[in-house]
Amino acid sequence: MRLLILGLGTAGSKIADAIIRPSGHSARCSDLHAIAVDNDPEVLEHFTHIGEEAKFYFPKDDIEAPELLTTRFTIDEVKSKLKGFDVGIHDAVLICAGLGGGLVSLVPHLVSIIRETMFEPVFALVTIPTEDEGESRLIRAMKNLQMIRPLVDGVIIFDNQLWLDKARGELAETTLEQRSVGITEKFWIPGTPEKRSIEPYDLVNRHIARRIRLLVHAGEIQKGVPQTVLDSREILNTITGMSYITIGLAEEELPEYGRIGILRQRSETRVGRQERAARIVKLAEKAVFRDISSYCDFSTAKKALILLSGPEEELSMKGYMAVRKWIDESIEGFEMRAGDIPVSSRQSNRVSVLIVFSGLKTVTRVQELYERFGQKRDERE
16 A cells, blocks of 8 residues: 655654664565654654655744744645655555644644645544643643544544553563573564664554554555455545544464474364464454554444454464454444455564454543543633
């Protein structure tokens, strides 16, 4: 799938940079382009995957007068960059932003520019601040979400409170394991060739990017032969016009012995087939109940999408059909799409189950923020 990513602010720009990071396991056929707009020049300087011509510095004082933003030099530059893309070169536009940041105020102006120059659907990927960031930031986030929601074709929600806790847990667990065997305290990031230090927020961004990259990869031409094809059009049909969207992803690394031919024969037995089916079901449950981008009542979803990825011989059709039946019977709507991305075991020994819920009536943390701060906001206004 061909995607234009627009990162706003430090959080949004870092997510955009993580999404377009080259993968060591796949030769992608899609076109990924990213633009970063931030008010911190040092952050822009350190982006390694976004080109210099696509980095735009936006002075902090400009945020104080959002009604003047469309006349500012930076916005004119961004507009010129957007117009520079050929018509129809992208399947969709994704705006990434932290809801508590100041540059979210640019969204209405940028969406207007995009609508003028492009006909592709526009989605927002937003992160909800943590409790530690303070009440005023949470109230601002709620207000910004209400502003963004009607402007775009769908809003993908990531709860930083949930994912920061997960990231800290992952890093702490890895550090303990490394200390026990005398390894330096560095974390291995999937898709990178070596271990290096990483901060919790960077790990959260990697988790976000992994979900988007899998969706992008699903719309590409596959070298393997999918049992069920899922193309870009079906992905877009699942999320376009669907308001709140969440994405769950659970993955499991297969043991090295799974690649050895003599032991592979065992996996073709009845027991082996049952184990592969059970793995798919287990990962689907984890994707929905634990590793979802934001907790939600998925039974209220109008549409859903399931995507399996991994070595072709490990993608169980029995498990796939069981998960499909479960999700199809659980959601309120009647549209359920599913597909798989088979890869060579030499490329990856990871089995992944990704599940998208769209058109959600309730996203748990969003609802909690409205209930906590809605009245206070009214009083302030």
